[in-house]
Amino acid sequence: MSNHHVYEKLISITSEINVMVNEPLKNHTYTRLGGQADWLVTPETYDEVRQIIKLANKEEIAFTLLGNGSNLIVKDGGIRGIVMNLNKLKEIKTEGTKVIAQSGARIIDTSREALKQRLTGLEFACGIPGSVGGALYMNAGAYGGEIKDCLESTIVVDSNGDLLTLRAEDLDLEYRTSNIPDNGYIVLEATFALQEGEYDEIKAVMDDLTYKRESKQPLEYPSCGSVFKRPPGYFAGKLIQDSGLQGTQIGGAQVSLKHAGFIVNKDNATADEYISLIHHVQATVKEKFGVTLEREVRIIGEDPQ
Template sequence: MVKYQHAYEKLLDITSKENVLVDEHIRNHTYTRLGGRADLFVTPTSYDEVQDIVKLANKVDVPFTLLGNGSNLIVRDGGIRGIVLSLKKLDTISREGHRIVAQSGAAIIDASRRALDEHLSGLEFACGIPGTVGGALFMNAGAYGGEIKDCLEYAKVVDPNGDLLKLAPEDLDLEYRSSNIPDKGYIVLEAGFKLEPGEYEDIKAVMDDLTYKRESKQPLEFPSCGSVFKRPPGYFAGKLIQDSELQGKGVGGAEVSTKHAGFIVNKENCTATDYISVIEMVQKTVKEKFGVSLEREVKILGEDLEEKK
């Protein structure tokens, strides 16, 4: 018997059966390769389907969680109950004048590459950010001096009632690595990026330089969630962790990267519990040594195994 059988049957009225997976391993959908199972893992293929799924979750009172591409996320080992919504099949990218329009499930890296192909400048900073367009808006993602709020023209979102809204950047309260999207319960469906015409070779040179910096400094050879901590005022998180002599230290299969101290890597079959324990170890050590509180940039969702039992 499928857990939430009634919700499962109603989901099949909204979208195709291949878009509704039962008891799906979330670790198959996260960059850290961590996470227990989702009761119902749903991948809609249209905006209407997203709206209908939100309305269904409200009507039948089933727990509902939005999952991006899992790049800035840790899902606990007990998994997530109810409906887990993934927008990875909403991944179209197009050009409209000097604007790149990208659906939320598209990789922000791919949006930057499409801008390059169209000789449009302004998204170069995003060429190495490992997340979706929706996730990039969710946290106002940025790198190398640029961030989403610098080029965002509008966003289409679904609100908690299932209504479709078109919002301006100022409606989203975009600040350093934050927005009001989680507080408002919005689900991003689409973003329009207002860019400027540029020379292909000039844009490519910037992107090549940023890609080199990323690949040479970041531990891309291991699963991770990217930079774990926000930059504390007046400091750099990676430098504090490095100066705390934490590189190479870990719990279970999780370890502070020896290549970049701001990263925690899944070096060998670690669990989400291992990974979270390393985060807490780093926070405790840095606080004791420097009196600085490191705030997580990465989100943590789901249940521990004990809770599920």
């Protein structure tokens, strides 16, 4: 199928405004890294998502879900085929003590909606930069809470383009993992079961967590958030700090001076420089402490030609 024909098919499913050709992905990731997508599609309805997946299957076009690009590094060679971003599916509503959020909504905004409705249980998420879909994908957590604690159910599309409603326990949610990637699910919506609470108490917790995050995390530079999972019995940031790596720089990528668990794009870094610095940190910590740091951040895409 020719490139023009794919484009025509995509705009017939959604609209011209929702299909970008040869779009630089650094415009769509928190790290500000990444080469071009052949087609970047931003569907506006669940049915459009299903139809795009069916098109990719039928025409055997490579398909990648980008999420909102917060916990992700896209390589400098970009991504072939269709790349989907769900940031236009961002509705959040409340029914009783349940908050229902579409997958492109920010998990931060979902926790703020819970506060507005005087519902407790999502306070931990008030500083997590990702989307709702991404939060389920990796069972995101912070400050002692995680998605697993409050998720009731989710609506997903499977790799055939079919809609499924799943319970939280169907997702195998564990520390920073779920079975969503293995099953090829795309999250469209999540229902969080919360409890009634006191507005001032909920807000106080959120204000405290926001202060902790802003005082400790390097929010002044683009980054993918926490790069490594917490190794059993250790803290990744402390191991990196104790290895003397803070401030280490490869090209424009730097191990943050504010929080060693973060690598920041300090000065127009390439994805290659960022990934090289991740490998350097892993090798140094392994050599000094015998601990293997496992990546929390996903790396996708192709190396530059």
